[in-house]
Amino acid sequence: MSQYMLFHDQKNCIGCEACVVACKTRQKLPQGPLPTLVVAVGPRWTGDQPRTVFTFMPCFHCEVPWCVAACPTGAMQKRSGDGVVSVDPELCVGCKTCMAACPWGAPQWNPVTGKVVKCDLCKDRIDAGLKPTCATVCVTQCIHFGPPEEMSEIRRERYARTKAEGQFDPE
Amino acid sequence: MDKEVYTQCFMCSIRCPIKVTVENGEVSFIEGNPHVSGMEGSLCPKGAAGKALVDDSQRVQGPMIRTGPRGSGQWRRASWEEALDYVAHRLKTITDQYGGKSVALTERAQLSTHVSKTFLRALGSPNYLSHDALCKGSMNTACRSLFGYTDGQIGMDYSNTRHLVLYGRNIFESIQVKPVRQIVEAMNRGAKLTYIDPRVTVTASKAHRYWMIRPGTDLALNYALMHVIFEERLFDANFLERWVTGLNELRSFVSSYTPEWAAEETGIPAEEIVRFARELGRDKPRVIFHMGYRGAHQVNEIHLRRSILLLNVLMGSVETPGGIFIKKGPGVAGGKPARKLTEQEGLPKPEAPRLDKVGTPEFPLPDPNHGAPQMLPRAVLNQEPYPVKALFAFRFDPLMSMPDTNETKQALEELDLVVSIDIQHSDIAWYSDVVLPESTYLERMDSPQQANSLKPQIFLRQQTLSPRYDTLPGPIILRELARRLGLEQYFPYSSMEELVRWQLEPTGFTLEDFRAKGFLAYTDKQHFWDRESGLAFKTPSGKIECVSSLLEDAGFSSFPPYESPESGESPERFRMVVGRCAQHTHVSTQNNPYLNELVPENTLWINQRAAGELGIKDGDLVRISSDQHSGSIRAKVTEFIHPECVFLLHGFGHESQLAERSFNKGVSDAALMKNVSDPVGGSPGLHETFVTVRPLP
Structure with missing residues (x-):
């Protein structure tokens, strides 16, 4: 059974690639292989604001x-x-x-x-009760690690909160 | 044997607290110190690349003495004994002839800066020059002009802010881990972010409001904001009444700077400026106009920095949660800081004027604790105010960090001795006579860090690994040189452990106390001063001085009339704007195997309309030229930069051939820049250079 998920909360990602470097450090890799990668698409105008989308690509x-x-x-x-x-x-x-x-x-x-x-999900780390390196070092803590059923709640809860806040705010 | 060491990162100058796991004598993992609130594992990409630095064979592996002409790359390896004897002998000859003042030391300020300063003072030289002035000298002066505190003594409470305003402070790419986490968390709780920059950065792409401002006109925007704030009484009247002087003068000064006027100047619509001012007025005092990180853009930089600080003042966001605050030292909790070598009785205080003339009537206001290193080349070349003959470059590269590399090289030719204390094969190391390799931050203990804030703490860099190569900690190198010059009485230690124990004596803490977590807290409670009675500003009046006695007494106006910055004149001429990415620190990481892999060279951002007129397509190799230098670089053609400027990342175009990955990759911004300075604040104007861009045939 696939018991774990790395959930990337794109809203909070700044594309710094600390996850990429930490992964390479742990796996003692030479230049070349990137078992995790952050792909930036953008910026593009969304209305009058520029937006860049970062996608985290480990192994699923x-x-x-x-x-x-x-x-x-x-x-x-x-x-x-x-x-x-x-x-x-x-x-x-x-x-x-x-x-x-x-x-x-x-x-x-x-x-x-x-x-x-x-990416082996840092199995030695998870066996020791730790989070994978990418989720550990993430500057904004936008990489979450856990059972998939818990991961979906992060976005669901935030959506509900934001929507609710909008209803409290007169503007 | 596995172990975990709590220490401090030093891939950039922030010194984030980290935890390093060591297996079989090698680093197996580095993470943010889990015991430090706001770190809890987090680390930036540079911090994560620490192991790649330690393991890199392309760093200085032992002392080197030059055998061919400067910059020829001809070296021989030497023992420490020989290299130190050699430097001491040459230094003695120079100081005998020209006096101690003929020695200058440039440095990126660090935990053991007190040792560097002691070394110079013992030699009889006033010429300590830190990178700080290049980065933010004018910000320092601006802070002192208003509050009597330096920028380093002022903090920002991001966690509790409702609105953060950033003027080109690209914080999501020029990362400080703790502040970034605090800002992202505050935004998740509803805080707003406004970002103002001629270029769309990652920070812009995360902001609620982004303004592509005309380059160099932020001051116009701020004067108009103040205009609206006074007009509509959006200020914090109680705070101003109690703590601020010179408001009438400020109000009358900004009365002609209307939003409509600013709209013409900046390109930001007047109604948006008004709406923004009102929004901030509603959110006050929990608003932060970020004073900046680098404050070295224009030659009137001090007035931009003052205007940003004045906006905080008008909003009453001073010494309040969610605003800016004065950092508190151990004294607030009845504690004592670690002592420094510079506090020793009997240590000489050289009386000669500084070579950069800081503190003299010619350049009165920059902070003499840092000096103005960009003045070094001309002081050397003109032998004015006196001959300077020896230069120590300590983890600082004057060639790549200061404007006009060619002029700096000419100045090096006039020096009888150039010594680098460095980890890297930097360009200055390449042009030095002797390179004295320092152990990396993971291979040495360092002086304790006094981390003043709302909750003062003290941190210690503990040694994690044995040095991989023949390297020494900087304070040991300087002590060994001092010993050879008969100055050992000012260096009462023979190991880093002895130095740190000596420093810790007054604190009541011991070295062993740091083992468990790498830091100690003086208090667990936040200390804000009382806003009714307890704000202790260090200005002559004890208040925030809009009309600054610091400036006025030195003969400078607090409010000189606004001058519009120059535009490009011709279609191929642009203002050159520089900055950072998340993967590199200044000029020091471009050769790191992992960071080089992610960002191997810089590109030239150019507006697509402007590029179209010049026949330049995305990815084309183009020629970029200034009066100082020219080079070829790939164009990044984009609509996400203002048409009046081009942008390139700082720190590329390395000349040292021993740093093979970064050698000759990209173009050096420093080489292109002209060396001009803010005569009041002290920063160089790093955005004052115009370049021409042409397609390569």
Whole structure:
């Protein structure tokens, strides 16, 4: 079962990429692979105000991960219990099939090892009861980590609050 | 053996509290100190790239002595013994001939600044020059002119504000972690953000109100806002009555600066200016007109900074929750600060005038604690007021940080000794005679930080790792030099631990007290002064002085008439505006493997209409030229910048070939700039240069 979700609250994201750097630091990666990425689209005018949309792209740890199905060596694995998808470097032969299979481009190429790296939800950290690195260091705390059913409440509650505030405010 | 160390970041100058996890002698993770409210794990991308700095083989690995001409890149590695003997010997020869005052030290102020100042004073030199003046000298002077406090003694209570107004303070890209978190949280609770900048930044894209102002006209906007505030009595009358002098003069000065006039000048519609003033009037006193971070744009910078502060004053948002406040020291809770080497009895106080003439009738008002480093090249070249022959550049790069790199290089040629104390292969290191490598912030202990605020605290940078290369902490390097010059009596320590223990003596805290969390609090309660009776302004009148005795006594007007800034004249001529991104600090991180990967070079933002007229398309390589320098750079053609200016990121175009990733990437803004200054406030005018932009054939 996919037990966890990284929920990115775009409203509060400033696109600083602290998550990107912290992830690379933890995985001790060379220049090149970016297991998490923040993509900025914009600015564009929305009415008379400029807006930029930042999208956080880690691995989504699919319930049915195509990368796992595609991997010929069994290196790409979905962990039983919590559904974390990660790659075992001992078994990875660098065939890149997972990179081709993933609809989100999550598996990344490490040119130094000739193997794939990816977001593993910092499974050692979550096993120790900690949050993944990206959610830990996020400057605005816009990356939330937890069970998917709790994540949806963040946006739902804020929407309700904002709507309610509008009704109290005479303007 | 795994361990966790609570210490302080130093990827930029903010010194955020961090927790570092070490496994097998290596950093495995860095996060914001979870014990510090408002940090709780958060860290910016630069802080997150700390391990990449420590592990980088492209930093200075040991002392180096130049063997070829300056800038030739010919070096030999030396032992510390040899390098220090060499520097001490050369320094002795220079001071014997020209006196102690012929030595200058430029520095990005830091925790051990008191050691640098002690070193200079022991040598007999008044010439301590800090980066602060380049960044915000005029802001410092503006704050003193009104409140009697420096900018460093004034804080902002973002958490409780209803409306934050930022003048080009691109806080979501030039990040301070705690304030950013506080602002985002305040906005989530309904606080409003107004952002004013000729360029659309990330901060603009998060604001409730963004104004693309005509470059250099923020002062006109502010005079019009004050005009409306007086006209419509939107001010905090009780506060003004009790604490402010010179209001009649201010009111009469702004009476001709109407919103309609400002609309012509700034491009912001008059009715929007009026609506904005009314909105602020409703939200007062929980409003913050942010005084700025860098205050070094125009040569009349002090008046822009004063106008921003005056808006806070009119709103009564001084020493109140959600406004600006005077930072409180340990004394407010009956505590004592750590002592500094500069407090030692008998330490000489050099009497020669400063080389930048700060504190003399020619340049009376800038803060002599920081000086005006941009005056160094001309002082050296003209030997005026006296010959300067030796330069120490301590974690500060005069070549890339000060306007007009070519002139700075010419000045270096006149020096008999140039020494860099640096972690990086910076450009100044490349042009130095000797490079003395400092250990990184994770590899050294540092002097304690007195963090004054509403709740004063004290922080300590604790050593996390053993130095990876042959490096030393700065205060040890300076002590070793002083010892060789027979000045060791002013340096009563032989290790950082001894220095810190000496400093902590009056506080009643011990080094061991910092182990658990990296900091100690003097009090757990916020200290605001009483707004009826307790505001202790340090001006001669004890009040906020709109007509400033500091300025007037020095012969400057508090309210000189507004002068409209120059426009470009021809279609290919633009005002050059510079700034930052979230991934880099000044000139020091461009070679960091991870940060370089994210932002490897700068581009030239140019308005699409203006670019269209010049036949420049997005992504084209263009020639950017000023009277000082020219270079080629990729154009970023966009409608999100005002047509009168172009923008580029600061800190690119490095010359040091030993920093291979950043070498020759992008164009250096400092090289293009002309070196002009605000004669009153002391900042250089970093936005006073016009450049021509042409397509490359």
